[in-house]
Amino acid sequence: xxxxxxxxNALVDILVHIDNDKILNRLGLQKGGMEMIDAQxxxxxxxxxxxxxxxxxxGGSTSNTIHGLARLGSVAGYIGxxxxxxxxxxxxxxxxRFGVIPHLIESKEDTGVAITFISPNAERTFATYLGAxxxxxxxxxxxxxxxxxxxxxxxxxxxxxxxxxxxxCQKAKACGLQISMDMASYNLIESNLxxxxxxxxxxxxxxxxxxxxxxxxxxxxxxxxxxxxxxxxPIAIVKVGKDGSYIQMGREVTVVSPxxxxxxxxxxxAGDIYASGFLYGLVxxxxxxxxxxxxxxxxxxxxxxxxxxxxxDEWVEANKQRQQL
Numbered sequence: 001x002x003x004x005x006x007x008x009n010a011l012v013d014i015l016v017h018i019d020n021d022k023i024l025n026r027l028g029l030q031k032g033g034m035e036m037i038d039a040q041x042x043x044x045x046x047x048x049x050x051x052x053x054x055x056x057x058x059g060g061s062t063s064n065t066i067h068g069l070a071r072l073g074s075v076a077g078y079i080g081x082x083x084x085x086x087x088x089x090x091x092x093x094x095x096x097r098f099g100v101i102p103h104l105i106e107s108k109e110d111t112g113v114a115i116t117f118i119s120p121n122a123e124r125t126f127a128t129y130l131g132a133x134x135x136x137x138x139x140x141x142x143x144x145x146x147x148x149x150x151x152x153x154x155x156x157x158x159x160x161x162x163x164x165x166x167x168x169c170q171k172a173k174a175c176g177l178q179i180s181m182d183m184a185s186y187n188l189i190e191s192n193l194x195x196x197x198x199x200x201x202x203x204x205x206x207x208x209x210x211x212x213x214x215x216x217x218x219x220x221x222x223x224x225x226x227x228x229x230x231x232x233x234p235i236a237i238v239k240v241g242k243d244g245s246y247i248q249m250g251r252e253v254t255v256v257s258p259x260x261x262x263x264x265x266x267x268x269x270a271g272d273i274y275a276s277g278f279l280y281g282l283v284x285x286x287x288x289x290x291x292x293x294x295x296x297x298x299x300x301x302x303x304x305x306x307x308x309x310x311x312x313d314e315w316v317e318a319n320k321q322r323q324q325l
């Protein structure tokens with residue numbers, strides 16, 4: 001079985017449901033976007049939401065994907081940087097509990113936090129304090145770890161650290177790994193466009209993007225965006241929400257129908273678990289359609305719950321569904 005390694009910002013998610021946009025306007029947050037915040041702004045936001053109901057869970061885009069792969073039965077490891085604090089200890093314990101091989105680096109900084117505001121239509125707005133995650137340096141990524149894996153999955157949220165993500169890509173290629181990347185946020189793509197183009201052209205083999213990210217990168221929509229992405233990467237995936245997803249492997253385009261969700265609750269992590277399903281299928285010899293169906297099923301099940309991870313009983317059903325594909 002091929003082994004998959006992930007690297008990303010090890011964060012703890014704080015999820016807050018909101019009834020309207022008033023609090024976003026009060027905090028000056030762009031609805032549907034992702035803002036990187038410092039420690040002072042983190043404290044200010046936490047004070048504002050202190051009396052609001054919250055759900056807290058370990059997260060980070062790649063961490064969520066690797067968690068999903070482990071729950072599907074893949075051999076999966078994770079590189080991230082956490083603080084020597086309660087949240088950092090919780091992060092390591094969850095890796096151990098769910099079968100993720102932890103390659104965690106310890107920092108003197110606090111463990112990072114992603115504050116997520118969930119609108120009534122399940123749209124998400126992020127305010128992210130990277131904390132310890134922002135201090136990860138290229139020298140701390142041990143090449144010997146990469147040598148034990150076949151694919152590395154990298155989150156686009158690392159794009160803010162050009163030196164780190166470029167070093168990881170270079171090390172991965174030197175070790176013979178395929179590189180999978182999730183674009184992560186249209187704001188980051190727009191502000192780092194030339195750098196992202198270089199990464200996709202020179203290093204990335206598998207690219208995941210939602211429709212906003214794909215348009216930010218290509219300037220066009222959906223299938224047209226897919227074709228542009230496929231000029232950069234051998235495997236390209238564009239997710240279009242309730243309309244399903246498009247996959248291009250080589251010259252072949254596959255349309256994956258959506259799995260209908262009657263009562264969507266929270267789209268947090270839907271793209272991450274989609275990547276779990278697709279990568280699981282890829283390393284187990286599934287074709288594009290079968291991989292996409294598994295990915296779509298997992299994403300649909302997830303958005304019926306609050307948070308970026310499926311409950312245990314859902315994984316029982318998910319693995320039954322996997323075996324029936």
